[in-house]
Amino acid sequence: MKKLSYQEITALRLSKEEMKQTERFPIYTLLDNIRSLHNVGSIFRTADGVRLQELFLTGITGYPPRPEIEKTALGATETVPWTFHEDPVAVLQDLKKKNVRIVVLEHTSHSIPFNKLSPEYPVCLVVGNEVFGVQDKIVEMADVAVDIPMYGTKQSLNVTIAYGVVIYDILFKYLRLSDR
């Protein structure tokens, strides 16, 4: 067993040009008032990894170009389609009209563990502010809320890690359904 070199790994990935020609998965993400630009960049990097359809940055969430975003996005702001919108509600209303299911990552009275979710696609995962979570008015618009089972003492994971855990689960379920 031998580690792959940087060049060997790069050869396994899509180039920016190839990425533009490649069909994306029917998975969206909406960031609701993410405070930290480093977190935004980090989510861009993960969103590249799951070949996200589109990333909606809303409310106080910062958007490119910002050096703090680039520091953690490592170029993914150029490979993930994104748009900025002050009002997340309008974005979600539009998605619902297009039959996109809305999943919020939030502790609610009716949240189910993310691993028990059987998402319908297309789907949009909403993650919220580092301290306050997803806004009430967005929770009310959701088709379903999921949370991450926590077996220790802490309330929750860091938002970028929680996002990674759940979006990969949503992606793998899609790939299984679509038999890829």
Place this chain on the structure above:
Amino acid sequence: MKKLSYQEITALRLSKEEMKQTERFPIYTLLDNIRSLHNVGSIFRTADGVRLQELFLTGITGYPPRPEIEKTALGATETVPWTFHEDPVAVLQDLKKKNVRIVVLEHTSHSIPFNKLSPEYPVCLVVGNEVFGVQDKIVEMADVAVDIPMYGTKQSLNVTIAYGVVIYDILFKYLRLSDR
């Protein structure tokens, strides 16, 4: 569907005292030369969430008490058992003697996608340096290497996110096996 308050969520979690009395899952983690103290703290927080058996900090990896670790650990350094060791090889040799399986998160000639892994327990997940990954000599000691399928242009995820994605998968597989 109503968001839970901070107090309502806290009531669902273990207290520090309860955590001390609670049996931990047979899942370990070894950090091999993690450079960023923020990343170390962030991994502590996730390790609390999966009720990790023990976190081994090795090589140049920083260890508590450090304010930069606390900033992201948010107290999890007090709820996750941890030890520091200069030499990761000695730790892994000891774990192997105790029949702990060694899984490295690394791009190798023989890596399998993490979601295809059927881990045997107890298990230790090894994650490596942000730039250089897991050291060759550790890769050679591993029972198996896993990687995270990347569908975009980037080589890999941020190490703390990669850790979260894989450790939750390892945990859920354990919970299913043990029928909890």
